[in-house]
Amino acid sequence: MNTLTHFDAHGQAHMVDVAAKPATHRVAVATGRIEMQPATLALIESGTAKKGDVLGIARIAGIQAAKKTSDLIPLCHPLALTRVALGFALAEAGSVPQVVCTATVETVGPTGVEMEALTAVQVALLTIYDMCKAVDRGMRINDVHVLEKHGGKSGSWVAE
Numbered sequence: 001m002n003t004l005t006h007f008d009a010h011g012q013a014h015m016v017d018v019a020a021k022p023a024t025h026r027v028a029v030a031t032g033r034i035e036m037q038p039a040t041l042a043l044i045e046s047g048t049a050k051k052g053d054v055l056g057i058a059r060i061a062g063i064q065a066a067k068k069t070s071d072l073i074p075l076c077h078p079l080a081l082t083r084v085a086l087g088f089a090l091a092e093a094g095s096v097p098q099v100v101c102t103a104t105v106e107t108v109g110p111t112g113v114e115m116e117a118l119t120a121v122q123v124a125l126l127t128i129y130d131m132c133k134a135v136d137r138g139m140r141i142n143d144v145h146v147l148e149k150h151g152g153k154s155g156s157w158v159a160e
Contacts, residue, residue: 015075021110026151030117032144033100034125040136041097044128045090051131055088058101058131062086062124066105066116076115082106084116086124101125102147114146 044054051057063084070078083106090099103120105113125141132139148158 013075015077016111018077018110021153023109024151025106025108026112026149027104027106028112028114028117028149029102029104029147030114030121030145031100031102031147032121032125032141033098034128034139034141035096035098036132036139037136038092038097040132040139041090041092041099043132043135044099049131050134054128054131055099058088058124058127059086061127062101062103062120065123066103066113066120069116069119072119073115077111079107079109079111079113079116081113081116082108084120086120088124099125099128101128110152112149112152114149118144118146 043049047053063086065072066084067081070076083104085104087102088099089102092098101121101124103117103124105117105120107113107116121144122141125144129139129141146159148156150156
């Protein structure tokens with residue numbers, strides 16, 4: 001595919017018509033990370049952050065965000081999601097303490113769920129920032145991207 005689907009023949013933005021596309025099981029997995037100071041990671045890991053369970057709240061925020069993607073991204077279709085799952089890994093990769101978030105989103109429908117997975121990751125990471133900013137304003141959200149997608153006419157795609 002070498003055309004942008006969200007523009008018509010006159011270059012005007014429009015919502016893609018998916019009415020003729022068959023409903024298939026679709027899955028997308030996205031990931032991203034937030035880097036922080038070692039003390040911030042320790043707070044998250046111990047569960048003693050002042051605002052509460054950072055990862056628990058971030059998980060709920062990510063799920064909520066996936067369900068609201070079409071409200072945030074103008075040309076996204078509202079979808080009936082069948083599954084949204086977020087996982088977190090705490091790591092000190094080299095000398096950079098970080099939390100890695102991975103979101104898996106599924107639906108049975110005529111269009112994919114990549115945007116929902118990306119939105120879930122971004123909002124979950126923003127929630128971690130919000131909950132920890134009092135102790136670490138220098139946190140950085142990085143490397144948010146789709147890892148894989150499955151379903152639909154284009155089949156499966158996995159990042160290299």
